[in-house]
Amino acid sequence: MNFPTITASWQRRIVFSAVAILIVASEIIGSLVRTNAVTATSLWVPILFGIAMVFAGWVPLYGEIAYILLYILFGLHPYGDSLAFPSFGVFLIIIIWIVQKKTFQAFILLISSSILLCIRTEDLALALLSNLLTIITVLLLGFSFRFLNNKLQESHTALLRSREDALQATQQVKAELAAQLHNTIAKDLARLAITAQNIAVKHGELASELDSIVQIAHTASRRIRPIILNLDSQSKSQSLQEVIETCTKMLSIRKLVLKVNTEETIFEYLDQETIDIAALIIRETATNALKYAAENSEVNLFLNLDAEVFSVTMSNKILTSKASSEVTGGFGLANLEHRVQEFGGTLYFVRKEDRWIVYAALPNLVGEPNHV
Known part of the structure; x- marks a missing residue:
């Protein structure tokens, strides 16, 4: 059974959708643990972040910017005390930017989000330690995925180059084979038919016997021509x-x-x-x-x-x-x-x-x- 191939764009959408579900579920569960109840705010805010995360998966650049702006907006709002799980979306964007070699933008976003979280935390020492560990983890993940992605692209390029070399070699062999068939067997058959016809003209008594030889040469020529034509057409794309x-x-x-x-x-x-x-x-x-x-x-x-x-x-x-x-x-x-x-x-x-x-x-x- 052949399964359909999942393209890179769909892989991105699946990952962002999974993180969106994680953000919504984690925020709602966290609210239940803290207050034993789910308020309207604790419900619609994570859902809003989840929708923004899914949108970022479908619209790479503008969706990512929209999610970051939403994150900053709520970070400056009193509800920003509860931005722990929405931060996962920011970290995912940072990792993707590192993989895409947007290192400077990713670093600025990482530092900015860390500062925002520190501002909203009462225990500054704990916040600094937590953000330091977060920065190290995100950078390690980002550059690790970037390294793997580069290796994958190099392997893919090498594979394409190998296929192209193999195709060129095959086409060259077919072209040479077609040329050899045309220049040897096909020409020999034509020469044989012409020679037999010339002999038949000079020696009329042999015309009937030689005619069969001419017909055999013509038949063989007709059979070999499609082979030459096929090889020649396949050798030139x-x-x-x-x-x-x-x-x-x-x-x-x-x-x-x-x-x-x-x-x-x-x-x-x-x-x-x-x-x-x-x-x-x-x-x-x-x-x-x-x-x-x-x-x-x-x-x-x-x-x-x-x-x-x-x-x-x-x-x-x-x-x-x-x-x-x-x-x-x-x-x-x-x-x-x-x-x-x-x-x-x-x-x-x-x-x-x-x-x-x-x-x-x-x-x-x-x-x-x-x-x-």
Whole structure:
């Protein structure tokens, strides 16, 4: 069974709420012990401190300041004789400030609260001794938690760095493997098919036998290309903006202009898997446009996020001399369709008059801006 992770903000709220309950309960019990009765003042004052403590847990800075001001206000009031338990809230704030490296502010608050307690105490010697022990305890706790927090942050940073190094190493291995497969096996298969075709041209009597070799080479090439494509795409984790920028430069080689139609904020709402598969679609369709689009024409890219579906539409004008759906779609889009379907999406590509259109609908599960 997987339990939900408690974030740091919720940990803070829980701690402050627990201290608030402690303050209220301790003050009420203390009032019963002292007077054998619970008066209205002894009831609403600790409740007020408890509410302020909870508020400080939810609103870190302003809540803490509000609690301190409330503490000072009652410290200067006759009811301030009974500020022992509300002092726990001040001590908690001091410890947190020390952990947050607000040492000077924490020290000023600690001395001020100690002076306030001394003023409200008749036995000055006892008050000084008690406050000295309190100051030492609070400082020890504060700097101990600060030390532990620093060690925890260092460990967390080291863990993130290790994960990043491992990811980079994995991506490098995949990139090298994809390059090796492309530069060796894929090229050898293509060379084998071409050589067999050349021999068949010169020796027509061997054409039928050599045709089977050509078909085997083409089949093997088709099987290995998705593997290379998958390894290459996994080795490069880029943002869609970077992919679009790269494709824009690539298309400019043939004087093609990539026009992007989308909202800039759309990229914040995409999870990494959706970004990776969308990047693969944009690269493949841009590559096809580079081969088959008419020069000095526009390539249109539309990105749209509707509910939990992210759609990618890309279209370009086709060269009349090579306007064939079989050639233009090519093997790349056929394999891309399979990849999109594995991801849970759909991919359509069609020729309409003199334009080639590719449309993909991808599932996207991120419901809020993704800044990671």
